Amino acid sequence: MKYVGESSLCNEQFGFRPQHRTVLQLAYLIERVTRNFELKKLTSAFFLDVAKAFDNVWVSGLFYKLIIFNLFLYLVKTISSYLHGKFKASFQTATSTCCCMQAGVAQGRIISSVLSSLYVHMPLSSCHVNLALYMDDTSITTGSRQPVLLVKYQETYLSDLERWLREWRFAINILKSTVMLFAKAGRHIPTNSVFGELIHWVDTARYLGVTLGKWLTWSIHIEQARKNETQRLGVRVPLLNRSGLSIRNGVLLCKQLIHSMMD
Numbered sequence: 001m002k003y004v005g006e007s008s009l010c011n012e013q014f015g016f017r018p019q020h021r022t023v024l025q026l027a028y029l030i031e032r033v034t035r036n037f038e039l040k041k042l043t044s045a046f047f048l049d050v051a052k053a054f055d056n057v058w059v060s061g062l063f064y065k066l067i068i069f070n071l072f073l074y075l076v077k078t079i080s081s082y083l084h085g086k087f088k089a090s091f092q093t094a095t096s097t098c099c100c101m102q103a104g105v106a107q108g109r110i111i112s113s114v115l116s117s118l119y120v121h122m123p124l125s126s127c128h129v130n131l132a133l134y135m136d137d138t139s140i141t142t143g144s145r146q147p148v149l150l151v152k153y154q155e156t157y158l159s160d161l162e163r164w165l166r167e168w169r170f171a172i173n174i175l176k177s178t179v180m181l182f183a184k185a186g187r188h189i190p191t192n193s194v195f196g197e198l199i200h201w202v203d204t205a206r207y208l209g210v211t212l213g214k215w216l217t218w219s220i221h222i223e224q225a226r227k228n229e230t231q232r233l234g235v236r237v238p239l240l241n242r243s244g245l246s247i248r249n250g251v252l253l254c255k256q257l258i259h260s261m262m263d
């Protein structure tokens with residue numbers, strides 16, 4: 001699967017690539033917004049939530065992509081055997097008949113995550129629009145000094161994205177998708193839509209575990225992290241103060257407390 005991941009994933013996909021982590025993807029997004037601030041440009045960022053990314057993988061479409069990616073034939077056959085294998089479902093004393101999987105890849109396995117990343121191969125970036133992917137976490141950023149051009153670039157890319165989503169049988173969870181405007185001064189930008197559903201502008205958005213604000217000051221993320229850690233300490237500290245707690249168990253609890261703060 002190392003060959004599959006390194007040779008076929010698009011450059012915008014940071015998931016399951018050597019030396020590519022969420023921190024690097026976030027730095028890539030932040031650097032782009034900061035550079036636009038320096039150039040006096042507005043930056044819009046769409047954060048799209050792909051609904052049930054693993055469950056909605058169209059198996060026939062996936063094999064088509066594997067073939068056009070020029071994967072070795074023996075790899076395609078191996079993946080086909082894995083995905084087309086028959087399975088049964090059982091509950092208590094009841095067992096279903098044998099079935100073949102028509103869509104989706106099983107979660108929890110490395111090969112499934114790589115195949116899902118290969119399948120989520122959205123329309124690529126352009127000179128005005130930048131796409132960033134980490135598995136199915138998607139951000140689409142656009143920059144311009146003029147709000148009218150910013151909206152034009154957005155609408156053009158979203159139109160292409162809608163066609164791609166229909167063609168490859170993907171769905172977007174509109175309720176979990178947001179769009180932000182990074183700008184030093186307040187600006188009014190018309191609301192965009194995907195599949196006829198409006199996506200409203202927000203002042204904060206969470207992407208890859210980090211809460212971003214429209215001025216990119218980090219104060220909102222720091223405040224939320226502080227509140228979360230205060231709540232965690234409130235739950236765990238009384239456990240450490242128990243008189244009957246052994247030193248060994250106390251050390252284990254301390255380690256768990258520290259690890260949870262680092263998540």
